[in-house]
Amino acid sequence: MKTSLLITAACLLAILSTIGASLPYPILPPLFAADASNNLNHFLGLPPKLLFGIALSINPLGLLIGSGLLGPLSDRYGRRPILLGSAIGAAIGHAITAWALIAQSYPLFIFARFVTGLLEGNSSVARAMLADRLTGDLRVQALAWLNGAFYAGWLAGPLLAGITLIWGITVPFWTAVVALLLTAALIAMTLPKEAESHLTTSWWQVARDKHSLNLVRYPVMRTLFIIQLSYTCGVTAFYEFFPLWLVENGGYDAQGIAWVTAGLCGLMMVSSIFAGRPNKIEPLKRVRIHAYLAALAIACVGIGNIWLGLVAIILFGLPNAFYNALLPSWCSEKFGHHGHGAVMGLISTTFCLANIIMALAGAVLTLIDTRVILLLGAALSTWAAWRIGVWKKHLESNVATDTQNIMTTN
Incomplete structure (x- = not known):
């Protein structure tokens, strides 16, 4: 296993998790502040700003739950399957988000943003992956690069949205789908299969006790x-x-x-x-x-x-x-x-x-x-x-x- 590929995979995960959270920031305000009403900004006749606030909160709610669960789950079931599953699942979440925007379905949009946040709460798993495989100064440096990758994601998300919006409102989300699937492939190539855990506690006990x-x-x-x-x-x-x-x-x-x-x-x-x-x-x-x-x-x-x-x-x-x-x-x-x-x-x-x-x-x-x-x-x-x-x-x-x-x- 090449160390450079391992660090690259972790940093890509970090970038893409924050991209997922920040991608809609330049997209949603004009959409919900638009004069013309649609099924997104006038769902059930509710005020557009109220719908906007709910749309903003649902992804962080998923991140909150995911960050508390995915780390302990990776201790029990291994880093590789959790990282692979969360990357592929987040890609599916972005695809459903794009579909919801086309269909102008506010409930489906909210569901997709929640699921995407839940599966992108894998930052603790990425840190654990580096801590598992690296030692000494290289571990410290890799973790520093990982933190920098999180900052880069906050930059890349709005930029990605702004650059690709000229081809359609769903294009930024499809771009994220492709990037996450490529990251999943990199994880599959980088991380070897792990031995089965012998922990006897349930996943819920692990998540609860280690939160x-x-x-x-x-x-x-x-x-x-x-x-x-x-x-x-x-x-x-x-x-x-x-x-x-x-x-x-x-x-x-x-x-x-x-x-x-x-x-x-x-x-x-x-x-x-x-x-x-x-x-x-x-x-x-x-x-x-x-x-x-x-x-x-x-x-x-x-x-x-x-x-x-x-x-x-x-x-x-x-x-x-x-x-x-x-x-x-x-x-x-x-x-x-x-x-x-x-x-x-x-x-x-x-x-x-x-x-x-x-x-x-x-x-x-x-x-x-x-x-x-x-x-x-x-x-x-x-x-x-x-x-x-x-x-x-x-x-x-x-x-x-x-x-x-x-x-x-x-």
């Missing part, structure tokens, strides 16, 4: 979860609804949204290269600063005109990239005794949960004004930044107390 959300029973991890949920709720409010803001305030079409998103994700990718470099400022303090800056960018979109909003949308990628690079590494150092995989899984699962919460909240708040959900996102990220500062002082106080106790005992 990352079990960590919230520890007070310090519960604090991390609350802070991360608040910050990512702000981020997902921004991700999910700035395209709709562009449609309403700038008259942008899908191609225009795709290029703005490309600028945002391009800056985020470049920033991630420099985010991990050594710095004299304490990591958690830097995390707090970048959370404040991200909140400021979101607020500028919510209160600004089209030009200020465009600049803020793109510049948001800078602090968000630094935040996402610094917080996981700090958590790995501080809480690694809980298991690196479990801690990273908690962070990923929190992001999926935030997607669902803010998509549903936005479905209601955008009925008032799209800017309301953006300003709520800015407020939540600001609160997270403030709470990080309070938490930092608390942790430093505990360390000082422990040190004093040790000195007194000696």
Whole structure:
């Protein structure tokens, strides 16, 4: 088995899983904000913005469930069959999505997006695959490339949609089908068949007992979860609804949204290269600063005109990239005794949960004004930044107390 093929397969899976989530972002806002009614944007006579919010939330719901189930299932049944099955199944999900758009069937569209998200929640399996097969510095480097691939997916999804939409609204989804099937073929060639597992527990017991959300029973991890949920709720409010803001305030079409998103994700990718470099400022303090800056960018979109909003949308990628690079590494150092995989899984699962919460909240708040959900996102990220500062002082106080106790005992 060639290591280069193994890493390529894992990174392709990472890119395609985020492409699946981000592909509709430039497609859906013009569709649901269209003046002409159709069976998609007027299903059961419901408001188009409410239908839009539900459509946004259903894929992350699938990702949330899939990320909690597919990893433990791969421990029991093997990485190869789970990765093959999820890649092929996600390809089928994209095909059904295309069919639903042609038929203008909102229920079928929602079903397809949920199934696609469920099967694309295989990021933990891809990480486990690399951890299983690689060691030492090569493992660290491969996992770093995998994280970069997730960023690339957020860039590639909207770009793919914008570039291929000129041939029809379903073409982006058929392109994803072909890419996923090619990835499945690469997995089949790269990963050897595995020995049958001798685990006696059921798949449900494995998924339940190993789920990352079990960590919230520890007070310090519960604090991390609350802070991360608040910050990512702000981020997902921004991700999910700035395209709709562009449609309403700038008259942008899908191609225009795709290029703005490309600028945002391009800056985020470049920033991630420099985010991990050594710095004299304490990591958690830097995390707090970048959370404040991200909140400021979101607020500028919510209160600004089209030009200020465009600049803020793109510049948001800078602090968000630094935040996402610094917080996981700090958590790995501080809480690694809980298991690196479990801690990273908690962070990923929190992001999926935030997607669902803010998509549903936005479905209601955008009925008032799209800017309301953006300003709520800015407020939540600001609160997270403030709470990080309070938490930092608390942790430093505990360390000082422990040190004093040790000195007194000696």
